[in-house]
Every structure is written in structure tokens, then in C-alpha cells.
Amino acid sequence: MNRGVWAALAAILCSITQISPLRAETGVTDDTIRIGVFAPLSGSALLFGKGLIGVDAYYRSVNESGGINGRKIELVREDDGCDPAKGIAAIKKLIGDDNVFMIHGGMCSNVVMAGLPEITRAGIPYMDIAAAASQISNPIRPNVFQPLPNTGVVGRTMIDFAMTKPNARKIAIVSHSDEWGKSNHDPAVARLKEKYNLEPVADLALERGSTDATPQILKLRNAGADVIVLLLYPAEAAIFVRDAMKYGVKTPMLCSQGTSLAEIEERVGTPDAVANVYTFSALAGALDGPEMAPWRDMVAKYFPQQRPEEAVFNGIGGAIAVVDALKLAGRDLTREGFIAALNKTTALKTGVLSVPITFTPTEHAGVSSGGMMTLVGGKTVLVASWPVGK
Amino acid sequence: MFAQLFISGLSNGSIYALAALGMTVLFRATTVVNFGFGEMFMAGAFVVYVLLKIVGLSYIVAALGACVVLFGLGAVIELGLMRRMENAPHLSLAMMTIAISFLLKGIARVFWGREVLPMPPIFNMPPLEFGDVIVTAQDLVIGGATLALVIVFLLVFRFSWLGKIAQAASQTPRGAALVGLNVPKFRCTIWAVSAAMGAFGGILVAPVTLLYPDMGGQTLTRAFAAMTLGGFGNLGGAVVGGLAMGVIEQMVGGYVDTSLIDVAGYIVIIAVLLLRPTGLFGRKELVRV
Numbered sequence: 001m002n003r004g005v006w007a008a009l010a011a012i013l014c015s016i017t018q019i020s021p022l023r024a025e026t027g028v029t030d031d032t033i034r035i036g037v038f039a040p041l042s043g044s045a046l047l048f049g050k051g052l053i054g055v056d057a058y059y060r061s062v063n064e065s066g067g068i069n070g071r072k073i074e075l076v077r078e079d080d081g082c083d084p085a086k087g088i089a090a091i092k093k094l095i096g097d098d099n100v101f102m103i104h105g106g107m108c109s110n111v112v113m114a115g116l117p118e119i120t121r122a123g124i125p126y127m128d129i130a131a132a133a134s135q136i137s138n139p140i141r142p143n144v145f146q147p148l149p150n151t152g153v154v155g156r157t158m159i160d161f162a163m164t165k166p167n168a169r170k171i172a173i174v175s176h177s178d179e180w181g182k183s184n185h186d187p188a189v190a191r192l193k194e195k196y197n198l199e200p201v202a203d204l205a206l207e208r209g210s211t212d213a214t215p216q217i218l219k220l221r222n223a224g225a226d227v228i229v230l231l232l233y234p235a236e237a238a239i240f241v242r243d244a245m246k247y248g249v250k251t252p253m254l255c256s257q258g259t260s261l262a263e264i265e266e267r268v269g270t271p272d273a274v275a276n277v278y279t280f281s282a283l284a285g286a287l288d289g290p291e292m293a294p295w296r297d298m299v300a301k302y303f304p305q306q307r308p309e310e311a312v313f314n315g316i317g318g319a320i321a322v323v324d325a326l327k328l329a330g331r332d333l334t335r336e337g338f339i340a341a342l343n344k345t346t347a348l349k350t351g352v353l354s355v356p357i358t359f360t361p362t363e364h365a366g367v368s369s370g371g372m373m374t375l376v377g378g379k380t381v382l383v384a385s386w387p388v389g390k
Numbered sequence: 391m392f393a394q395l396f397i398s399g400l401s402n403g404s405i406y407a408l409a410a411l412g413m414t415v416l417f418r419a420t421t422v423v424n425f426g427f428g429e430m431f432m433a434g435a436f437v438v439y440v441l442l443k444i445v446g447l448s449y450i451v452a453a454l455g456a457c458v459v460l461f462g463l464g465a466v467i468e469l470g471l472m473r474r475m476e477n478a479p480h481l482s483l484a485m486m487t488i489a490i491s492f493l494l495k496g497i498a499r500v501f502w503g504r505e506v507l508p509m510p511p512i513f514n515m516p517p518l519e520f521g522d523v524i525v526t527a528q529d530l531v532i533g534g535a536t537l538a539l540v541i542v543f544l545l546v547f548r549f550s551w552l553g554k555i556a557q558a559a560s561q562t563p564r565g566a567a568l569v570g571l572n573v574p575k576f577r578c579t580i581w582a583v584s585a586a587m588g589a590f591g592g593i594l595v596a597p598v599t600l601l602y603p604d605m606g607g608q609t610l611t612r613a614f615a616a617m618t619l620g621g622f623g624n625l626g627g628a629v630v631g632g633l634a635m636g637v638i639e640q641m642v643g644g645y646v647d648t649s650l651i652d653v654a655g656y657i658v659i660i661a662v663l664l665l666r667p668t669g670l671f672g673r674k675e676l677v678r679v
Contacts, residue, residue: 046503177649205649209608211405211599214398215643215651218391235506235600246517247394247524267508267600 025334027101033071033326033333035059036094038078038087038105038115039129045082048107050306051130051315052077054295055104057302058319068323069331076100080111087111088118095122102126102338104322109133109151109180119144125339127322129315132257133183137365143339147318147357147366149282151180154257154370155188155231158280161372162227162254163196164385170201172225172251174216174240176232177205184231184256201225210236213243220249227252234259238267245273252390254372255279260310261373261380262287278372278383283313284354286373286380295352317353321345321366354382393523395640401529403636404536405595409613410620410628411539412587418547418623419580422472422483426491427588427613428606433494434460434589435509435596435605436502442510449512453593457586464585468578476577491606498603509596532594539587540629547625612655619659621672630670634658 027034037056040049056075063072076098078090087108094100095118102125106112112131119126119141126144128136134152136144149157162171171192175181192198202223204216217240220228228244228251230237237255241264244253253276255264260281261274268274285291287308295316296308306312325341326333345366347356357366371382376390413427424430434456441452471486513527547553555571592606599605613628616635620627635655642654662670 042499042503046499205647205651207649207652209604210651211608212398212402212640215395215640216648218394218644219648222391235602238506238600246526263506267506269508269510269514 025101026099028071028333031067031071032074033068034074034076034098034100035322036076036078036091036098036100036103036105037129038080038090038094038103038111039107040082041077041079043081043083045108048082048130048311050309050311051107052105053303053306054299054312054314054316055129055319057299058316058323060302061298062323068326069333071333078105080105080108082108082111084110084114087115091115091118095119095124100124101333101335102322104318105129106131106136109136109183112136116141116144123335125335125342127318127342129318130258130311133180134187134365135183137363140362140364142361143335145318145321145342145359145364145366147321148314148353149257149280149355149367149370150365151183152187153365153368154280155184155186156191157370158229158231158254158256158372159188159191160195161278161385162229165227165252166386168226169198170224170226171198172202172204172220172223172228173200174202174204174206174213174220174228174230174232176208176236178208180233181205181231188229188231206232206236206240208233208236211239213240214247216240217243217247217249220251221247225251227254229253230255232256232259234263235267238264241273241277242268245270250276252276252278257282257370258311258314260287261375263309274375278374279310280370281310281373281382282317282353282355282367282370283310283382284352285382287313288380292352313352317350317357317367320350320352321348321357321359324348391644393521395644396637397523397525397529399637399640400533400633401525401636402639403616403633404529404533405591405598405609405632406612406616406635407536407629407632408532408539408591408594409588409609410616410632411536411543411625412584412591413613414617414623414625414628415543415587416580416584417617418625420577421480422487423614424584425484425487425610425614426494427487427584428608428610429491429494429498430460430464430585430588430606431592431595431609432498432603432606433463433592434586435592435601436498437589438593438596439507439509439601449510453590456589456593460589461582461586464582465578467585468581472581473574473577491610495603495606502601502603505602507601509601511597512594528594528597532598535590535594536629536632540625543625615655615659617669619655619662619669621669624669624671627669627671634670 039052040046059073080087080090104127106128107130109131123143128146132151134150137146175185202220206213206216230253237259257280259279261279265274295313328341329337342359343361345359347358349356354371355367355369359366371384373380373382376387413424416424437456437459438452441447441455511528512531515527517524517526612635616631617628620631638654638658639651643651
């Protein structure tokens with residue numbers, strides 16, 4: 001056969017076997033890396049979509065600084081409405097239609113859990129934004145990474161912190177009875193029992209959408225708790241704190257991740273409201289403090305209408321880990337290379353989180369602790385144990 | 391604890407009663423159950439918020455403005471939507487009100503979907519203490535307003551010519567028209583009044599519930615349950631039903647289990663309806679043929 005025929009056969013063989021030296025990775029071009037993001041962009045859960053703002057802002061700043069290895073990040077956004085069915089559709093679209101290189105998304109744990117089979121099946125690298133269910137990273141999936149404290153970490157940290165209060169023995173817990181509440185509640189109760197050999201002095205429910213916490217407050221008043229651990233969403237936490245003030249309950253209250261002192265104070269309407277309140281935080285410092293200044297400025301630059309709120313900044317650590325791994329994976333970027341680079345993330349100091357991020361091939365829950373924000377001397381500070389004199 | 395739970399139950403129940411009352415007024419006059427009433431609550435509260443915080447009006451002017459805006463909205467809904475369907479089955483009318491509910495919610499989410507906003511109370515006073523029982527000024531205002539409204543509407547529907555028109559227009563619109571009553575104008579007015587009541591309720595309630603686009607949903611569910619418990623179409627029954635729901639929830643939460651608060655009222659409703667299908671104060675409808 002002549003050379004032309006051999007060349008044609010070789011081309012056909014290469015296209016069939018896809019052994020082309022010029023094969024490009026999905027979602028990667030000479031000058032772009034396409035990253036799919038999904039979050040609540042509409043509907044009743046739009047409130048929870050704020051984490052995407054910080055992630056978006058960070059990627060824009062990276063692009064403005066020249067990108068990564070000569071490529072800029074291109075974001076493709078899909079709305080999951082915090083609904084599992086919508087979330088699965090969004091993920092499938094990102095993978096099948098939008099052909100993204102990786103997915104960085106998820107604010108609602110129910111959506112991420114529903115979408116994990118599809119993500120796992122596709123083998124696409126996935127970085128969580130702020131969905132905190134511990135089942136996302138446990139059991140470990142090779143391509144799934146969770147860069148913030150999950151609900152198990154939050155629950156245990158809050159109990160450990162409560163027990164640093166001098167002479168604390170009676171810990172009360174108030175939680176939602178939905179999946180999110182349970183995923184915080186169960187590790188907290190287990191921690192109290194296993195490490196401190198204690199049962200909650202009161203274990204109460206306050207449902208999503210509640211506008212009154214009178215029965216819970218009265219029961220807690222009778223129980224004489226030393227610390228009240230509130231595993232509640234931000235609005236319900238504010239209502240609880242308001243009603244605690246109304247009934248003169250001054251017991252210290254610990255609030256879960258995603259709740260901020262400033263928001264509670266604003267919603268309750270009095271500065272005294274947060275005098276005895278502590279909120280779990282993964283961030284490096286108070287929102288108005290010097291540690292968070294560069295991040296506030298970054299978000300304000302690209303989203304000037306957005307108020308600085310904790311939820312906005314929680315996902316930035318994961319974005320930093322993504323960019324770090326993309327740099328490490330090099331110009332010859334593949335999904336496998338990117339995942340391998342993520343698994344080499346060791347004590348990555350993001351500057352936005354108080355604890356460095358570490359991923360290994362056997363551990364994809366990247367952040368194992370956090371601190372508590374509280375007012376000390378009129379200023380919001382991050383503390384690791386009970387402040388002296390409070 | 392019993393006294394506090396009871397008072398708190400009446401306070402929460404007043405919110406349900408206020409919503410149930412607004413829905414019952416419309417139902418009495420038009421036989422339409424307005425599933426968008428919760429969103430009229432919400433819309434009224436957001437209008438006050440905008441007039442107060444953004445336009446900078448005083449509270450009373452903002453509240454009056456919100457009632458006027460919602461009065462207009464109610465009239466527009468009747469003129470533009472409900473009137474075109476006046477001969478449609480009740481199910482279709484109900485579906486239209488559900489669509490209105492989603493429309494209002496969707497509009498609010500465009501502007502405030504990411505927010506849960508505090509609404510300043512009407513009176514910024516510390517809670518009042520009566521022995522061991524604590525009551526806020528807002529609780530008293532909501533309770534007083536509910537009581538005042540139910541008395542007004544009871545008197546109107548029972549003793550005034552307007553009440554007679556309402557009964558005639560709802561039971562036999564054709565007959566009412568034949569005797570010279572302007573039934574469409576009356577219905578438009580009632581929709582407008584009901585929407586304004588929703589605004590009034592939202593203004594009172596938002597300081598308690600916080601202000602967000604979905605704030606009307608929970609209230610609507612409980613208001614509907616209150617109407618069912620009290621007897622559909624019965625003004626006093628709607629209020630009693632609402633108050634009963636509030637007290638039952640608090641008592642179950644305080645003495646049984648806090649996780650049962652959300653379902654307690656509905657269990658009672660099931661029980662009541664099994665024994666008395668027309669509700670506590672409802673009457674069987676008699677039709678002369």
C-alpha cells in the first residue's frame with residue numbers, strides 16, 4: 001500500500017482508539033479552564049447561594065492576575081435551587097452539555113448528596129463550596145473534596161468549646177429535626193457522651209420556619225443549662241436568641257456555622273443580644289478585622305452591592321485549593337493530574353480560613369476544626385477556648 | 391410555665407387568626423379561598439420596609455401607604471384575573487390564587503431573595519412583666535388588632551347592609567344583580583379590602599417573623615388550618631381556630647415534645663373534623679329547592 005493509505009489507516013486507528021498525541025482534556029483549551037459551578041441562584045434557598053459570590057470573586061481576581069499557567073478560568077453557572085432533582089439536572093448539564101473540566105459547587109448538602117453518584121460515575125474532579133454534610137467526604141471518593149469543616153467537625157468543635165467553660169457540666173442542645181440538623185446533632189451528642197461522659201441536660205427541637213421559641217426557652221430555663229448549643233439555621237438562631245432575651249435567659253449560646261454575630265444583632269435589633277453568643281467560624285478572623293480585609297476588598301471589587309457576610313467567604317478556601325492544585329498540575333493539565341495535585345495539598349494556608357487545608361489520598365475532608373466568634377471588650381474576636389472572665 | 395405558654399400561644403395564635411380572618415372575609419363574600427393571602431402579608435410588609443428604610447417615610451405613613459398599595463393590588467387582581475374566571479370551577483379559582491402567590495413570591499425574591507431582614511417593631515419597648523408572665527408590646531398590638539378587626543367584621547357582616555350584600559353576592563350573584571346590586575364592583579372592593587388586611591397583618595407580624603420572601607407560607611398553612619378548625623366562612627370561628635392552634639402548639643411543645651409543635655395543631659384538626667366535619671362553629675349549608 002502507498003504512504004497515503006497507511007496515513008489514512010493510522011488516522012482512523014487513532015481516532016477510534018483516541019490515542020492522539022494532540023488530545024485535549026475536557027474543559028481545557030489553550031487559554032481557558034472551564035469550571036462548572038452550581039448553587040441556589042433562585043427560589044426560597046437563594047439565601048444560601050452567597051458562597052458562590054466569594055468563589056466567583058476569587059476566580060475573577062486570579063484571572064485578572066494573569067490566570068493559571070497561561071489559562072484563564074471560565075465559570076459556567078447552573079442553578080440547583082437547593083433542590084436535589086434540580087441539582088442532579090444541573091450537574092448532568094455541566095458534565096454532559098457544558099463539558100467542564102471540574103465542578104466547584106454545592107451549598108445545600110441534600111443537593112450534593114443527590115448529585116454524588118453522577119459526579120462519582122463521571123470521575124470529574126469535584127470541590128464542594130459549603131455543603132457541610134460529613135457524608136460528602138466520608139466515605140472517601142477519589143474525585144470528591146470538601147474544603148471546609150463539615151457538620152461532624154462543627155458539632156464536635158462546639159461541644160469541645162462548650163466544655164472549656166469553667167465548671168460546665170450541663171449542656172443543652174437545640175436543633176432542627178431535618179437532615180442538616182441531625183448531621184450536626186448526632187456527632188455533637190456522641191462527642192458529649194464519648195469524650196465527657198455526659199448526656200445533654202435538654203435535647204430539644206426547633207423546626208425550620210419557626211417564629212417562636214417559647215416552649216424551648218421555658219424548658220431550658222427549668223433545666224438550668226450551663227451552655228446552650230444551637231444547631232440551627234441563621235434565621236431560627238436569631239429568633240431563639242431574641243426569645244431568650246425576652247425571657248431573661250442569659251445562658252451562653254453557641255451557634256452553628258453560617259450564623260454571624262452581626263446578623264443576629266441586626267435581626268434581634270439590640271446590641272445586647274449577642275453579649276453571650278458565640279458563633280462557629282472557619283474564617284481567619286472577625287469579618288471587620290484586619291485578617292479579612294483583603295477578602296472583603298476582593299469581594300467588594302467585583303460585587304460592590306454585596307454586604308460582607310460570613311457565608312460569602314466560606315467557599316474561598318476551596319477556590320484557593322483549586323487554583324493551587326491547577327498550578328501544581330502544570331500546563332499539561334488533565335483531570336487525573338489535577339486530582340493527584342489536590343491530594344498533595346498539605347497544610348495550605350489560605351489566609352481566609354483559620355485552619356490550613358490538607359488533602360491526602362485517604363482524607364478529603366480538608367479542614368478539621370474551627371473557632372468561635374464572640375464579643376470581647378466590645379470587639380468581635382475569634383477564640384479557641386472560653387474567654388477568661390466571660 | 392402554663393401561664394406563659396398560654397399567653398405565648400394566644401400571641402402566636404393571633405397571627406394565625408389575623409390571617410384566617412382576612413381569608414375568611416374574602417371567602418364569605420366571594421366563596422374564593424385565597425391561597426395567595428400569605429404573600430399579601432409578605433408584600434404588605436415589604437412595601438412598608440421599602441417606604442420606611444429606602445424612601446424614608448415615618449412608620450405610620452409607610453404602614454398606611456402599604457395598605458393603600460395592597461388595596462390597589464387586590465383590586466387589580468380581581469379586575470384583571472379573577473373576574474375573567476368568575477364562572478370557572480372553584481378549583482380553577484384556587485389554582486389562580488396559588489399562581490398569584492408564586493408570582494408575588496418570585497418578585498420579592500428578585501430583590502430580597504438572599505436576605506432575611508429585621509423589621510422594626512411598631513413600639514420599641516422592653517417586654518412587660520405581669521408576675522411570671524412576660525408579654526411584648528408587639529404581642530399586645532397583634533392581639534388587640536385581631537380582636538378589633540373581628541368585632542368590626544362581625545358587626546358589618548351581621549348587622550349592616552354591606553353584610554347582607556356580601557351574603558347575597560356570594561350565595562346568588564345572579565339574584566343579587568337582578569335586584570340592582572353591582573356584584574362585580576362589590577367583589578372588587580372585597581378583594582381590595584382583603585388584600586389591605588393582608589398588608590395590615592404583615593406589618594404587625596413581620597417584626598415577629600422577620601422579613602423574607604417566604605414568610606407568608608407558614609402563616610398561610612396555619613391560617614387555612616385555623617379556618618378549617620373554626621368552621622369555614624365563620625369569622626369568629628376563624629379567630630377562635632387561630633388562637634386554639636397557637637395555644638395547642640405551645641402546650642404540646644412545653645409539656646410533651648418540642649418536635650411535635652408543628653404537627654400538634656393538625657392532629658387536633660383531624661380529631662375535630664372527624665367528630666364535627668363543619669368545624670367548631672361551622673354550619674351545614676341548607677339549600678332550598
